Amino acid sequence: MTYDVQRVREDFPILRQTVHGRPLVYLDNAATAQKPQSVIDTLVRYYTEENANIHRGVHLLSQRATQEYEDARAKVQRFLNAASTEEIVFVRGATEGINLVAQTYGRRHVGPGDEVVISAMEHHSNIVPWQMLCEEKGARLRVVPINDDGEILLDEYEKLLGPKTKFVSLVHVSNALGTINPVGEMIEMAHRRGVPVLVDGAQSVPHLGVDVRALDCDFFVFSGHKLYGPTGIGVLYGKRALLKAMPPWQGGGDMISSVTFEKTTYNTLPYKFEAGTPNIAGGIGLGAAIDYVNGLGVDAIAAHEHELLEYGTRELSKVPGLRLIGTARHKAGVLSFVLEGVHPHDIGTILDEEGVAIRTGHHCVQPVMQRFGIPATARASLGCYNTREEIDALTRALDRVAEVFG
Numbered sequence: 001m002t003y004d005v006q007r008v009r010e011d012f013p014i015l016r017q018t019v020h021g022r023p024l025v026y027l028d029n030a031a032t033a034q035k036p037q038s039v040i041d042t043l044v045r046y047y048t049e050e051n052a053n054i055h056r057g058v059h060l061l062s063q064r065a066t067q068e069y070e071d072a073r074a075k076v077q078r079f080l081n082a083a084s085t086e087e088i089v090f091v092r093g094a095t096e097g098i099n100l101v102a103q104t105y106g107r108r109h110v111g112p113g114d115e116v117v118i119s120a121m122e123h124h125s126n127i128v129p130w131q132m133l134c135e136e137k138g139a140r141l142r143v144v145p146i147n148d149d150g151e152i153l154l155d156e157y158e159k160l161l162g163p164k165t166k167f168v169s170l171v172h173v174s175n176a177l178g179t180i181n182p183v184g185e186m187i188e189m190a191h192r193r194g195v196p197v198l199v200d201g202a203q204s205v206p207h208l209g210v211d212v213r214a215l216d217c218d219f220f221v222f223s224g225h226k227l228y229g230p231t232g233i234g235v236l237y238g239k240r241a242l243l244k245a246m247p248p249w250q251g252g253g254d255m256i257s258s259v260t261f262e263k264t265t266y267n268t269l270p271y272k273f274e275a276g277t278p279n280i281a282g283g284i285g286l287g288a289a290i291d292y293v294n295g296l297g298v299d300a301i302a303a304h305e306h307e308l309l310e311y312g313t314r315e316l317s318k319v320p321g322l323r324l325i326g327t328a329r330h331k332a333g334v335l336s337f338v339l340e341g342v343h344p345h346d347i348g349t350i351l352d353e354e355g356v357a358i359r360t361g362h363h364c365v366q367p368v369m370q371r372f373g374i375p376a377t378a379r380a381s382l383g384c385y386n387t388r389e390e391i392d393a394l395t396r397a398l399d400r401v402a403e404v405f406g
């Protein structure tokens, strides 16, 4: 079956609008993706017909809400090919997932003089939690360098792994450069030394098929809102044995088995890590988003976006004075660029007037900007509903930038 992008677009009501009198061209998917009608309907239905607190209620609504929330967890488990729903912890997003691991596993296993290894293309959310941990423990953050195309230098990575390495945390797909990192190989290299690895899948889950067991990662995080689901919900996957041995993070309701003033015993997995009333609607909405993505087929989405990426790379390369930042051999749908003599924010503003929504700035990866010697980039990022015509609209709008600044 061929991928019918026009049919896909009909599923996203927000795309029907005009901005500044022009059809909306939404190319900011790496920041957040739009939501299909089925996800919106699920949220409306939940609040209209089912809203109740979960896990503790005997009444019908509570049981229904609990069932749907737990069904969503099972959908995530199958989507990632995790071994069990015990390994799927609902969190606020990728950021919270990483902080949870740093504050529990990290605090227990990283001590003075130890080292945590990350790459030079990490999102701030995969830098700062480790920096905070290292500061607290007197440990050291080591950073694997990248080349001018935005690819990790594997030989340098190998050199950094040593007896002091206690943890590795790596981004699967870079939000600023689009690079798809060889995380499978990098996990294997760390495991040979007995070092566990967290994979930040915020940008990989929406664009590649992810199989946590095939990758053999120890932890994996992603955010629902980049996968066509709601904001405020995300997932931490962790291998059961690791999660089981980890101390809880936040204390409160639902994460306990019994409480007295003398002693509290903790709930079983995954609830040990889910203190308080969770984002119930968000979890159920994420389940609907996974259904939607599965309906299109992750491989079909990936192939569509890859074709667009190649087209976009060709077309953007023809724009005078444009330099692509991030030219790795293996890339997902991110086109980051700078234009000679024009500040990225000015590009973004003029593009917006033309109805084209892109992101400009440092994309929460300031060290990558420093690595390339630039303050910021303009970034177009692709999703399942983007078209060649939208890439053409982008390049036309860039011609307009050249007219204004030429």
Ligand code: PMP
Binding pocket: 030, 031, 092, 093, 094, 095, 096, 123, 125, 126, 171, 173, 174, 175, 200, 202, 203, 223, 364
């Ligand atoms: N990692 C990467 C690679 C990202 O692109 C993002 C979001 N831009 C995050 C982590 C953080 O995701 P969130 O803000 O949804 O927690």
